Amino acid sequence: MGKDVERTEFTRADRQRFRQKVRQCLDVFAQMLSESRFDTERPMTGLEVELNLVDAAGEPAMRNSDVLAAIADPAFQTELGRFNIEINLSPRPLGPAGLADFESSLRASLNAAEHKAELSGSNIVMIGILPTLQDEHMGPDTLSENQRYKLLDQQIFAARGENLEIDIAGRERLTTQADTIAPESACTSVQYHLQVAPDTFDRYWNASQAIAGVQVAVGANSPYLYGKQLWAESRIILFEQSTDTRSEELKAQGVRPRVWFGDRWITSIFDLFEENVRYYSALLPLSDDEDPAEVLASGGTPSLSELRLHNGTVYRWNRPIYDVVDGRPHVRVENRVLPAGPTVVDVMANAALYFGLVRALADQDRPLWTQMSFSAAEENFHAAAREGIGARVYWPGIGEVPVNELVLRRLLPLAHDGLDAWGVDPADRDRLLGVIEQRCISGRNGATWQVDTVHALEQTTSVSRGQALREMTRRYATHMHSNEPVHTWPGV
Template sequence: MGDDVEAREFTPADRTRYRDKVRRCLDVFERMLRESAFDTDDPWTGMEVELNLVDDAGDPALRNAEVLDAIANEDFQTELGRFNIELNLAPGPLAGGGLASYETQLRESLNAAENKAAALGAHQVMIGILPTLRAEHLRKEVISENPRYALLSEQILRARGEDITIDVQGAERLRTTVDTIMPEAACTSTQLHVQVSPERFASYWNASQAIAGIQLAVGANSPYLLGRQLWAETRIPLFEQATDTRSEELKVQGVRPRVWFGERWITSVFDLFEENVRYFPSLLPVLDPEDPLTVLEAGGTPNLSELRLHNGTIYRWNRPVYDVSGGLPHLRVENRLLAAGPTVVDMVANAAFYFGLVRALAEDERPLWSQMSFSAAEENFHAAAQHGIDAEVYWPRLGRVSASELVVRRLLPLAYEGLAAWGVEHEEAHRYLDVIEQRCVTGTNGASWFVRQMRERGVELSDLDPTPRFDALREVLGEYRARMNDNQPVHTWS
């Protein structure tokens, strides 16, 4: 959601000054890519998980401020909705047990936090969209107390000039109108970070885009919204619509959305930041006193605060990140497209699959993206979001193929190769990639399991009576939460 900002009003002069400053930051960034030494010696990875809070019945618990006070751990942070919190894991290398370390960190942190939250009548749930959300949970009053969230919602609605329409056609159709970006709070994700050199950034970003649809197919976990069964990964269309600053007329004119898959393969990280500046007006034009050129010419590392804040309000599914650590600049690809859950081991398996596959493809002598069009990658992305584990995708030299078959026959061997290149021992890689394989073999991920459970309880698509639907959703969510805490991967759930 970007950096913290205070509640305030912005003037036209603020926006003009901010645009000038962002462009100056971009010029300095371009010079840094040519001249500066970026931190590339020991590339690290990172992981963040967004969580929902529910009460004992399974309904949203609007108590994130109290829960965070009770947890009292800076690794846990606030999020947009009062029923959301976020956990940031310590980054580190994959070699030497990095994946197992993520699993241990996640389990220990979540277990400790659950004990504190449960005392307040709140419980953590890792799922892409909380299925028991109702329309009243998407009002302005449910926005978290941090002023940046209300300010961002206000600026998006002001830029749009009208209320936001959510319209998703899946197994059922949902159409509703809201006057806030709170539907975005319904989308809770797992975010994976890969640190890369400026020279290799384009390859890693292109590879991430090329496999985005495959990730969604095997990891879909958001089949319900406001009581309706929609896409396997409903987070994708919901997030795209909830933060869209365009009116209908601007959409017809081809103005680019702020939640964006992109439109081309890139040759440099500069391409993405330059697109940000060229295509997108500011939402939060907050100026920092730093003069980036002065800092750079004095031998320092500029923060480029305006460029980073602006980047934080453009929601690419694979986002470029510029950051400074220990006085050195570094670059990361932030992979933002996966849902949270169902279990810790499932999320680490998703991470292992991504880290391994993206490394193998990015380092391949014949790039995958030279063999497929960008539009094919985008079509795969939305097809997988809609159909999940049952999706068909396009793949070079194979044509249309089942995503599950593609993963088992072609992509898992590449993921093993990539993890070995990261320094991951085969036994550790085997533990997590086996989870991905078995999901494909059984046809079971979080989304398909939840839908099957609802059908077993007699919930028919033709029956829109909300009372039995939400009773069933609460019941299935309760079983989901119990199994989530057992940490057995979702393909083993009956």
């Protein structure tokens, strides 16, 4: 998201040219699919983690440019808010050691980055929403210096024509307005990337959609925003509202939001790119001089830059990705539903559950999504975001069931099978899926630990909500660096 742009204004001609180019890219992409021009020989996986910066008091530290300069590692990049940074780990195959390699690499990188961040007066916290964020932290000066973010801000509000309304009814109620997209920066997530063959993409994307609610319920870690206890995973509803380009009238007409679960199962990756082009106007109409049809005809690999840029401004929870590495094109699923944290081992346990489940479901002779309506998957997703690990979800052949019971009795065995199919080392498989098992048995994940700790501090020490949130955040950061899974963290 942090790619630099040089333009600051767009003309009508810019928008018309971009529309023509993105449609041409879509035609070329369809031709590439029909001619099987994609790299499928050594499928890779990827991992990105968005992070928060805090000061000694646990408050957001608006210093990402200083921290990134101190870290001096190209794996770390800017993000939307000045209190955000992101780490992108090098892709690798799963295989026997893939999950363990990701884990050791992420731990080593975060430990080194934390040491250097401290020299800039900051600390790194891996959490879905920073609990100490307040409305006053969110203004035009919150956005990082990258011109891309300022352009997105301008374009979203130009499309909307009025302030953003944030209205979240959870355990408590939050109602506020924003004249900038800065509230989106509160949403810090983990993204898992899974490269697949184009002819199996639909199975992996459908499987990802079907389990999204389960992922969110088990991995919830964002119960607080602006001092209010809202959803177990408030990041979901906040992200949906903070990037909404629609006026109330357009919502009433059924115009699709830019943060979108979708509305149907698919039969091809082309379905998703075609929907993006058909339903969404350009936010950043930046065109280059490449003629993708000519590049393809000459035996080259087109970058399809306009299609990729446009795709990056439609925020599907499971996003289709077209990319080119070393001149070879590939496609992958980007799974974006989970919050960051609480620890590296928790992040990798969530990864094991995701990679294992989607492989097992994609390999089934009778696909799950032929037994389940798409609307049921979406309802599961939002119910899980509201209620977290205590949610009840619908599952084919069972009906409505507590999510922890579903995971323990039905889904963990599937995830074991899926990781076996990837060739993951059995010891890593059992260790990481064991973390998920213990979360479900104990009923404790990041969200429940945060809420229990804040309530205990309020009740036993008579501190204010703000003081309790600051103290909880400091304790969270200490436990995070221990790398002990969240279900083992002590209470107050």
